Amino acid sequence: MYQYNDFDAAFVAERNAQFRAQVERRISGALTEDEFKPLRLMNGLYLQLHAYMLRVAIPYGTLNGAQMRQLAMIAETFDKGYGHFTTRQNIQYNWPKLKDVPDILDRLAEVEMHALQTSGNTIRNVTADHFAGAAADEVEDPRPTAELLRQWSTDHPEFQFLPRKFKLAVTGSAADRAVIRAHDIGIQIVEKDGEIGYKIIVGGGLGRTPMIGKTLAEFLPKADLLPFVEATVNVWNRLGRRDNKYKSRIKITVHEHGIDDIRARVLTRFEQIKPTFKGVDRDLFAQIQQNFDAPAYRNAPVDAHTAMRLANPAYASWSDTNITAHKNDSYAIVSISLKKHGATPGDASADQMRVMAELAETYGHDELRISHEQNVILPHVHQSDLPAIYAALREADLATANIGLISDIIACPGMDYCALATARSIPVAQEIAERFDELKLEHEIGALKIKISGCINACGHHHVGHIGILGLDRAGVENYQITLGGDGSEDAAIGERAGPGFSAEALVPAIERIIETYLDVRSEKAETFLQTYRRVGMGPFKAALYPDSKASAA
Amino acid sequence: MTVIVTDSGFAADDWNGGFCTLDSLPANDCAGVDLPSDAEPEDLRARLDGLSLIRVDFPSFADGRGFSIAAELRRMGYKGRLRAKGHVISDQYAMARRVGFDEVEIDDALAARQPEAEWLFRANWTKHDYQARLRG
């Protein structure tokens, strides 16, 4: 894992001192709320519906046991005993007090963490594949690249007052687990003729106008990364619209000017910027990379796992869903579900955080990851330790066997917390999960991603959900729109709207009708929901959703 | 009246060369030019040698185009004085200096609300600078 050097530590301390002074100046009146707002946002602090919310960065979703313990301590000392893991691999605290925030930031700094640039019109926390460094299908670990980008974007003087937020995601695998095609810039590490480089995708994004990113560079030499990304952000900073916040993201700039025009501008700017990088960034990258060396894998028999699978059906079921192949044959990647049926997706109590920290320290080479799907990952676990991990997770109510299934739902905070929301999302997730658990259909249904957002901003990624749900306010009543066929993977697609929305009461029955239809029309059990949808199209689902409307059956 | 902020604090404006707009520049022999935040620095490329002061407008502190404009002017080789003018707040002082501005021009009301000490607090802008580390 990356460890702060003296520079990083001094930087964060300095920023925290600045923010402490800014809070004091806001309270004293030297700063107006209008002026303070972008400053607090740059430090991750929002004012939400019921309270402030502090969003803490977990850069590229990687943290160690001590960091997780500190997050637990903060939840207990300054909040209400829990935290919420988000789709951008961050953690949010829902109840901090303004005057406590500088102290919280100092506590984070003790474990090399911060809340920098987790909000505001700036380059946000860089995300990455949550299986980075462990995945069997990886060209290269994306985290050193993400860390280099983190350092470059942190406090970048040109880019703190951009037209709008700017999100970067990096993956090292062709299989996209980081939704890079729905980011302002998505970066895929690729190999060409034995050389490692980057494929750069630009202009993806969800929100009011969802778009799948377009290829800006097919193969960028590694050494050109920072000047190229800087040129791209510079072009957008100058060109991006500031008159309408729904048109300010780079996806609109790319859409309005065309990808070829944008590419030409970026290349011109790149030529100008490139000489300002004298190669030190490459040395730094090499140093960063050493921080991410693979752990010292243990060589031991894996029989304990195999035996337990035979002996305990619940364990077998958990290991079927929650374990992914590791690049080392004796190891496994464990996904810890934060989606217990009926619980708030992505929430973990302080106690649960400590259990996960302890498991990472004892069995997981002290590594944890947060996935954009709001679960926690132990990326390096020797298979012989899986039974012990399972037992500990069960104790802590963390052994739900549902990764990738219908109840493994992404849900944004929605109107239970978020000031921008038009409807709630958490109760919808809770009801769907409970309903399908009750029906005992979850495993029969198989791989299915439901994603829920509480407003058009789409933090819950509903556009790329196999089933997407968007909560709206229709004349003062919550109303939910369903989209089908979205996909956040390397075959990214924006879901198609099924038709008129449903009331909160009618929503779960509507989802049930979709599922019944799928089970009915799938060609075989192995055909997933998404495959079925792609084969048969919207028709049968529409007919099931709107049985009274004759037109829809046509 | 306005106040000029530099690393040594507040001072009165010592520039008496006047300012032209981009449009009036060709017809006049100006040493100073005012650039709006949507200006294209490329348009000035041929004239940079004759200019001693370029003043970039910040209509709102949330409009960060001026930071990119300054960076581009410096990359084009402009060596003269570069000034940010308008709604720039003390918290942006380090950013302004790092992209190549020499000074910031603010009005008296802003100077009263954000006194000299708050700007001097950020006069250490050469420290803790990731860009300096990354570029060498």
Place this chain on the structure above:
Amino acid sequence: MSRSFTPKVITANALLEGDVIYWSPEGTWVRTLSSAEVFEDEAVAQEQLLTASSQPAVAVGVYLADVAITDDGPTPIHFREEFRTRGPSNYAHGKQVKLS
């Protein structure tokens, strides 16, 4: 004008805690809707809104919210305002703790 005017309360978030607050008949900020002043006259509401907004060191994001007048006092018309009186619906850990 006042014939079609929906009754309103003035609400905001407290600067220091972020908590939902309401403007009271005494001209102070209170934590519960039941203690809020209800305006039935638009001109008075607008005038008080100005006064309430002039305390930036206490309240952030001051605005008028529609209410209905019932036997139990003012109740929110929009569900968003209803949540603001209570707290989140997933756990009882917001204002509802003190209310119940």
